[in-house]
Amino acid sequence: MASSSTSVVVSNKEKENKNTKKVTLKSSDGESFEVDESVAMESQTIKHIIEDGCANNEIPLPNVTSGILSRVIEYCKKHKEAAGESEPSVTSYTSNSTTNPLTEWDTEFVKVDQNTLFDLILAANYLDIKGLLDLTCKTVADMMKGKTPQEIRETFHIKNDYTPEEEAEVRKENQWAFE
Amino acid sequence: MSSMRESPILQNHLPHDLVLNILANLPVKSVLRFRCVRKSWNSSITSPSFISSHLKLNGSLRLLFMQPDWIPFAPHRRQCIVICEHSFDRISKFDIPLTFTPRIVGSCNGLLCLEEGRDYVYLLNPSIGKFKRVSTSLPIPSPTVTEAATGFGYDSETNDYKIVRIIYHLWSPTPPPQAEIYTLKSGSWRRLHFPLAPDFIIKRMSSFMLPIPFVSGALHWMLHEGKGEEPPRRSFILKFDVNEEKFGMIATPFADTNAHCHPLAFKGKLALTEFEEHSLLNLWVMKEYGVHQSWTKLFVVPLLDRVHSRFYGCSENGLLILEKSNHFFANGKMRIARKCISIDIETLHERGVDGIGTQNLECEVNFMESLVLLDGADMVPVRL
Numbered sequence: 001m002a003s004s005s006t007s008v009v010v011s012n013k014e015k016e017n018k019n020t021k022k023v024t025l026k027s028s029d030g031e032s033f034e035v036d037e038s039v040a041m042e043s044q045t046i047k048h049i050i051e052d053g054c055a056n057n058e059i060p061l062p063n064v065t066s067g068i069l070s071r072v073i074e075y076c077k078k079h080k081e082a083a084g085e086s087e088p089s090v091t092s093y094t095s096n097s098t099t100n101p102l103t104e105w106d107t108e109f110v111k112v113d114q115n116t117l118f119d120l121i122l123a124a125n126y127l128d129i130k131g132l133l134d135l136t137c138k139t140v141a142d143m144m145k146g147k148t149p150q151e152i153r154e155t156f157h158i159k160n161d162y163t164p165e166e167e168a169e170v171r172k173e174n175q176w177a178f179e
Numbered sequence: 180m181s182s183m184r185e186s187p188i189l190q191n192h193l194p195h196d197l198v199l200n201i202l203a204n205l206p207v208k209s210v211l212r213f214r215c216v217r218k219s220w221n222s223s224i225t226s227p228s229f230i231s232s233h234l235k236l237n238g239s240l241r242l243l244f245m246q247p248d249w250i251p252f253a254p255h256r257r258q259c260i261v262i263c264e265h266s267f268d269r270i271s272k273f274d275i276p277l278t279f280t281p282r283i284v285g286s287c288n289g290l291l292c293l294e295e296g297r298d299y300v301y302l303l304n305p306s307i308g309k310f311k312r313v314s315t316s317l318p319i320p321s322p323t324v325t326e327a328a329t330g331f332g333y334d335s336e337t338n339d340y341k342i343v344r345i346i347y348h349l350w351s352p353t354p355p356p357q358a359e360i361y362t363l364k365s366g367s368w369r370r371l372h373f374p375l376a377p378d379f380i381i382k383r384m385s386s387f388m389l390p391i392p393f394v395s396g397a398l399h400w401m402l403h404e405g406k407g408e409e410p411p412r413r414s415f416i417l418k419f420d421v422n423e424e425k426f427g428m429i430a431t432p433f434a435d436t437n438a439h440c441h442p443l444a445f446k447g448k449l450a451l452t453e454f455e456e457h458s459l460l461n462l463w464v465m466k467e468y469g470v471h472q473s474w475t476k477l478f479v480v481p482l483l484d485r486v487h488s489r490f491y492g493c494s495e496n497g498l499l500i501l502e503k504s505n506h507f508f509a510n511g512k513m514r515i516a517r518k519c520i521s522i523d524i525e526t527l528h529e530r531g532v533d534g535i536g537t538q539n540l541e542c543e544v545n546f547m548e549s550l551v552l553l554d555g556a557d558m559v560p561v562r563l
Contacts, residue, residue, distance in 0.1 A: 118193060125197055133200070141204035149215040157192060161217050170215050173560065176308060177211040 023050065024058040025073070031066035032058060035073055042076035044128035063126045068119045071109075075132050078105060110139040114155070199223055203233045207306040207548045230550045231338065234288055240264035240495055243291075243546035244519070244535050245283055248274060255280040259305065260535060261546055264494055267521075269534050270548075273305050276561045283542045284342070285331030285390045285398075289549025292331035292342060300329065300342055302363070306548040309558040313361055315344055316368040325349075326381075330391040330398035332421040339364045340551075343398060343419050345373065347381040356381060360424060363555070374426055389492060390544050394444035395468040396422055399429070401442055416442050416451070432463050432474035443493050444545075452493070457484040460499070462524060478524045488517070491543040497524040500532070500543045 021037040025046070040059075041047040049059055061069060082102050100106070110117065117136060124132035144152060153160055160167070171178065193201075202210060202224065210233065214221040223229050241261050248256035255278065261270045275281050281293040284300070293301045303310040315327075328345045340363040347356035358371040381402060391398050402417040416429040431440065431451060439454040445464055451474075453461040460480040467473035480499065489502035498521040505516045519535040522528070552558055 121193060121197055121201075137197070137201045138204045140201045144201070144205060144213075145209050149213060152213055152216050156198070158217055161219075162215070166218075167215055170221060174211040174214060174308075177208045 025069060026058040026060045027064055027066040027069045028062050029066050031069075033066075033069060033073055035077070036080075039073070039076045039080045042080055042129055042131075043072075044130075046127065061127070064123045065119070068116070068123050071112075071116075071120065072123050072127065072129070072132065075109060076129065078102065078109075079131060106135050110135060114143075195219065195223070199229060199232075203229065203236050205233075206237065207550060210550060211307065224550070225554050227338070227554055230553055234549050234551065237548065239547060241270055241546040241548070242494055242498075242500070242532075243286065243544050244532075244540055245275070245281075245542040245544075246535070246540050257281055257541070261305075262532070262534065264496060264498070264545075267530070267532055267534075271305070275303070276310070277301060283390050283544055284329045285393060286544040286546050287331055287333045287340065287393055288551050289547050290331075290340060290551050291544075291546075292329070294327075294329050297325070297327045297346075300344075300361070302340070302342075302552070303561075304549065304552045307550060307553050308561050309552055309555065310561055311552070311555065311558050313342065315361075316359060328391075328400055330393070330400065330419060332393040332396075332398050332419075334362075334421050335396065336422050337364065341421050341424075343371070343421075345400075349381070358426070366557075371424065371426075389441050389443075390542070392442050392444040392449070393421070394447065394449050396420060397427075399442040399449060401440060414440070416449075429465075429469070430471055432471075432476070441490075441492075444495060445493060445497060446495060450493070452490070454482075454490075458482055460490070462493070480522060480524060480527060489540075491519075491540065493524065494521075495545050498522070499524055502540065 022034050023037050023040045023046070025033045025035060025040065027033070037050065041050065046059060064072070079102065110120075112120070117140060121133065121136045121140070124136055144155070147155070152158070162170070198220070202213065202220070205213070210224055214224050240263075242264050244260045244262070245257050246260075247254070248258045250256045257275045257280070258272065259275060260272045262268060263270055275293065277293070277295070279295040279299075281295060281301070284292040284294050286292070289304055289306055291303045291305065293303060295301070298315060300313045300315060301310055302313065325346060325348055328347070330343045331340070332343070333340055342361040343358065344360075345356055345358045348354060356373050356375065358373040359368045360371050361368045381404060391400060398419045398421065400417045401414065403414045405412045415431060418427045418429050419425070420427065429449070433440075433453060439452075441452045443450050443452065445462065449465040449468060451463045451465075453463060455461060458481065460482055461476050462478040462480070463474050464477045465474050478497075482501075485506070486504055487501050488504040491500040491502070493499050500519065500521055502517055503520045505518070507514055507516065519532040519540055521530050521532055523530075
């Protein structure tokens with residue numbers, strides 16, 4: 001995933017062959033990643049930087065470490081490929097909601113430890129990649145479903161700011177949700 | 180478990196708005212439980228913006244069935260069973276916590292609108308266990324010949340829920356039909372202009388037990404016009420645009436004043452069932468709302484007379500819900516076993532809806548779980 005030590009300068013001139021246009025992304029820990037511009041533009045944040053003409057050398061991403069960035073790039077590549085291959089969906093009265101052909105791949109993609117998952121959420125938010133944000137949020141939600149409030153506090157490192165009486169009252173109001 | 184981070188920004192700590200993004204994906208029961216986690220979560224969860232974003236993500240389609248509870252000395256009691264529209268797995272079961280025989284007027288964003296006779300209307304969100312009683316205001320001068328037609332819908336522009344009632348008289352044009360509207364935000368009723376010709380006599384509006392469909396932002400009743408004992412002269416769909424608060428008319432695609440047609444919602448479009456001689460169910464779909472030429476007979480479903488004995492409705496995705504009667508001889512007598520079935524309108528595949536039982540099913544509506552009205556005032560908490 002890591003590029004060679006020399007970074008590639010992106011030309012701002014219009015090129016006919018968009019397939020070879022590349023950008024370099026630099027992680028917070030100094031690693032450079034060269035990717036196709038079209039893949040990088042899955043991120044709305046990067047898309048705006050490029051469109052504003054500010055992507056002369058590398059695009060620094062101080063909020064994303066190399067480990068996370070490489071995963072994000074993997075996600076964007078895969079989804080960009082799939083978007084290129086699939087036919088436009090035909091509206092049909094008889095089909096239900098469109099199914100995502102990458103569902104299995106996505107499921108495997110998010111099988112990571114909790115820290116990585118949270119970092120992916122933060123990265124997807126910072127880079128504004130809707131699909132990745134939705135996927136990671138939904139994954140965390142699925143993990144949370146059966147848990148108790150105390151378990152949730154531990155997961156998110158949250159302090160309980162209710163007094164015991166206050167908490168008992170809120171709990172009582174929603175008693176049946178605890179059964 | 181936590182690894183070293185070089186950047187101090189990337190801690191294992193998600194900002195509040197991302198936490199809300201996550202919470203919006205959770206089912207209602209989990210969300211309610213997590214109100215206890217901390218105060219800021221509680222106030223966010225009960226905010227209108229969270230309730231709306233949760234609704235957008237959580238609209239899994241359900242089917243809700245209402246049937247008598249068969250509790251001794253309480254013949255009015257009804258229970259509801261909610262199943263997944265796709266798998267038919269049971270999601271929940273609850274009793275309707277009211278002291279009368281309810282009729283389901285409509286179901287919208289997880290809210291059920293129930294009515295008791297002509298005097299009271301109730302809004303109930305069974306997923307959060309809250310309900311609200313709304314008393315109606317139009318006077319009923321002659322209870323024996325007065326009918327009420329009620330509809331329940333959602334105004335997307337103002338994020339408001341509205342109940343519309345039309346009071347009409349069966350045998351004479353006077354007093355003329357009257358209409359009123361209740362909006363949840365205002366908490367009160369208001370008269371509406373009911374724009375039909377003065378000599379108009381409403382023979383019948385819609386049909387018993389079938390909820391009024393809310394589709395394309397409007398409510399739709401089947402209206403049959405005619406005199407006294409004669410059969411209806413004319414039938415058409417009376418529509419009410421919930422955003423604009425205006426009545427209108429939609430002509431049916433067939434010329435016959437067919438007494439057995441019901442408007443309903445099919446995949447987000449206005450549709451009409453037409454029963455032909457007890458043996459065919461045609462589903463007409465108005466492909467372009469408001470455009471008469473766009474009425475298309477999309478599906479024809481063969482039915483067996485006396486076997487498919489009752490029609491309950493059609494789910495959003497095209498599952499017809501019917502009662503099937505099986506006549507058989509036992510111990511020298513003719514007996515009937517009834518069960519609830521679904522027929523996929525596209526494939527004609529029939530499936531038994533198990534768990535609904537052979538009790539007298541009264542009503543079936545589309546449903547979803549939501550937090551709507553969690554932030555509502557004057558809501559009565561109820562244990563379901």
